[in-house]
Amino acid sequence: MSIEGFRPGTGAAGQPAILAIILHGWGSTAQAMGDVAEATREAWKDTHCVDTFVPLLAYHRQLRSARAVDVVAKILKDIDELVQIKSPYERIILIGHSLGATIARRVFLVASGSPPGFATEKTFQHQQKREWADKVHRIVLLAAFNRGWQISPRLSWWYSIGFNICGLIGHVLPRWAPTIFDIRLGAPFMAQTRLHWLAYRRQQLAAGLQQETSQAVGPAAASHEPILIQLIGSTDDLISPFDQVDIVVDGNAGGNPSYFLIKLDKTDHHSAIRFTATDGDQAAAEARKGRFLVALTGTKRDLTNIATDPSLLIDEVDKPDHKVKDTVFVIHGIRDDGFWTHRVAEKVREQNKPATVFRAWTPTYGYFAMLPFILPWIRRQKVEWFMDQYVGAVAQYPNSSFHYVGHSNGTYLAARALIDYPACTFRNVLFAGSVVRTDYDWKTPIGQRRVERFLNIVASKDWVVALLPKSLEGFRCFDLGGAGFDGFKQAKYDAPPEIAERKYVEGSHGAGIAEAQWDNIANFIVGGQIPPDNAAGFVKKQLGWLKALSSTRATLWVLAAIVILVVPALVLSSSLSIWACITILLVYALVVKFVITRL
Template identity: 35%
Template sequence: MRLENTVPEIAGGSTSLVVAVHGWTASSSTMQHVRSAVRDAMPNADLLFPDYPAGLFSSADPIEITEALVRCIGDAVKARETRGARYEAIVLIGHSLGALLVRKAYVFARGENQDHSGYLRGAPQAWGALVSRIILLAGTNRGWELRQKARDLSRPKWLAFNMCSQLWHWFRLARLINGAREGAPFVANLRIQWINLLRDRSLSPPVPMTVQLLGTVDDIVDERDNVDIQCGASFVYRSVPDTGHANVIDFSGAAGAVRKQIFLNALLTDAAQIESDMLVDFSSEPDVAHVVFVMHGIRDYGNWTQRLAPVIYETAERTSVNVRVVTSGYGYFPIAGFILQPERQKNVRWFMDQYTEALAKYPQAAMSFVGHSNGTYLLASALARYPACAFERAVFAGSVVNRNFPWSKHINESRLTAIQNFVASADLVVAIFPAIFERLRKSKSDLGSAGHTGFADRDPPVYEVTYMRGGHGAAVVPENFETISRFVLGDDAAAPTPPLLTQGQASPAVWAGKFCMVFAFAAIAFALMPMWAVPLGSHFALFDWRYTWNSLSALTAGWLLTVYFVCRWI
């Protein structure tokens, strides 16, 4: 990835470097008011306003843009040294998506770069320690999401955004803006990396003062979207009156003069004197030692999670562990959504947003996980796609994860300590549906039959429990809650009572697993029924219906839509 306009505007003394990055569908020219304000206020600062591919349908990788920005700043620092001196301070400024990019560049420069592409050196960059201030202009720090209409976003604009986001999502368009969605790997990893830096007491110098300037009528960013930034940091929240998301960088006119003054205060005011004028209800709980996420599966509202939580609290009380249980769910998830990988990933993004919020609220806590069915997919996908996240212990029931999932890799990287996997004796759901994907794509599939066959890696700390008597929900019954609670809180020896276990698997489940592809072909034949049933019926004069290719195609399309919407409810 190459940026444009990467040569700084050189000032006389050049004691500081100010880097400003524009937002989506914009360019460095849209930051001209910011440039002029900085030039006048800091005459001895070099100005670096690079351009990156930010078009409406840009498929640029935000990680590659970040790495290019890291190198660009590093080159500017080296160029200053060749002129006979060094920068005393670096100021990072970002608008909207640009705010994410400058924060990501900063955490990469400080060594929190687990998700770098490999093109960037893994070692910290020397310039990272020079950053003295970060200013975010309507920064989309939590990413963007359109599940609910923002308070100041008009309904027509919200509907248009929703329609575009669906098109981008399904046709793999606009990789850049999709990468900045709430809970997306680029965003969630950044939030985790930021919190890791805040937690690092040995970091010298610490994370600099960060100022978020947010308009009072911003229709994209909510004031509650910055929990992770203000967690333990020198964070300042300043409101900008009569300002929306786009015009926070517009300093023209009377309203612009007010915006300019607020921006200059954020840029120049001493860190000890600048104060927030916008209060956000947030308080961390550093005394909590353990957080346990309990996640339900498909076709399930998660009622069992509410019954498991009190048992975990009781177990924790006996062992004197201060624990919090998170049982918030992602809603009813039908089979049609489960089959489609983009739909599954929506829930993963939601889960990672929940994870980062918990990480900020409970800064000293270890994170553990209990999941059933699709809930197990959330954790496995998080470990595979979000290299900055880490968990203490995990419990799987009715797992739909590929049996070849590389647990040893994540355990060796200290991203998981132990996992307990309950394998049922008669889990027809896992034996058929996710097993089909595993058969088709082998180890490349992110779905599989681990709840029916167990994992290939069975050495401790991967503990297999075979076999739970019953079907898909055999392990998430009240009689087994004590075992789950003990294991997830640290007891490797926790095991179900004998009445819950059986020696082998039921024959129907075994045969279903062996012939799962028969079910796949039957499902495909059913879905395409008009394509073969109508011609066949006409051939044998079962009914008199004259058809053409166009009418048959329309009938098939209508049938497929009907099947899809029926599956959305089952």
């Protein structure tokens, strides 16, 4: 067989066959998985013929540009070829280490097809369900990335430098992003994988319930959920328990009887795949191998006997609440700490009918100044933060529809999430003080039924949007704009009834979320009601001089003037006295602290 990395088994004629797919970690090689492959062949040596497929993946070079979705697609193609050439396999085992564990989980999910209601990435949209997916018996993850990595002071200096380099390349030069860039916390690939797994589990639970219900009409759909085993090192110096165990998706999914968490004593990130001693501790290496073999062949009772309760690792995650049917995100902007979000959430709950349980999700990313807000990669990090929150909400409220109220940067988070995360869906969406481009395409998510209704509140004196985001809209490289001041184009011309806009709430940037508007916000989120034309607090016109000034894109000229003045000053600073330099630095610090960071 010509597929690189495939090794046929040596079992006796007529023995049932097993295919083990083994995926190495980031910056590692197929050879590094030698102990794992050998132990896998040994596990069934007396009863089965075990074929192993250990491919060398693109990310064995740490900075190689290979998107995670493309890596998954390539592995799927190779497996398809293997199962066509080889005689039918009795079962298939997926094994992955580190980044390879994340890839292994997604390979299975894509092979299993998209569950109802789940929208996958463009790369996978034409992928068909594989018959071999139903033969996947177990998925064994060693030292896996589950939620995704993030830069943390707890990382070693070596990993911190490496992740910072990968993050810089990915954000500044996305075409050359290394695979590990797609595995960061909240990144589209990671969030989509987590949402895919949640949707898959819901599908399997529904199929299992249908099988148990004899009154079901017609033949029941088959339920198939492989056993998922996570092996984590007790001293992993790369992945924290917070990342190793996706507590909201795996460990808190209603007591999943097919999920097992097993600890490996005296094991760090790299030694998790070493079953022969390299540091003199033969006992620890043998113990790792023993637990790995149980993960491969043990019964659920065997696994339960050596497993750890994942809920013991993190205790602040609430149990899933299946009664909640509606949940609203209320997300603040860049210039406040989000205290008002709790008041809006309170109004939503007050206006809601008693028959429906309505929950509010009001997380905060803290104060976010204007200067870093301009940088695209900083904004995208906030989107990733939000999508991590979104996955948590979907896991906690599995039967809920989700609504959204956003102000300022909060509007950007939802708008960008709808572009980058196909599985992100909302029912009613309200924007106020929007910093999104006026040409944003709302018709697409509405046509895809990922948004049911949208309302944009435009202020009469929103100088923040008028002077900065609107000025940047002329540059296509910026996904910012003046929709909070000029409105959305699709709301003006041939707008479908699902896209609404209300002009003009009296006031500046925060007018749309002021106390006087809380009832209007709640009415829209709960019942889809648009504020009437005679609603209190609205006027017919915007401030004339501000509208004229915003049309000149004056902010760009001011910024250009600052650069022209500051750069020569820096060049000439060497000729100034030390006290003059100190004075300039002091003035600059004061301007940053009391002016720029308060815009």
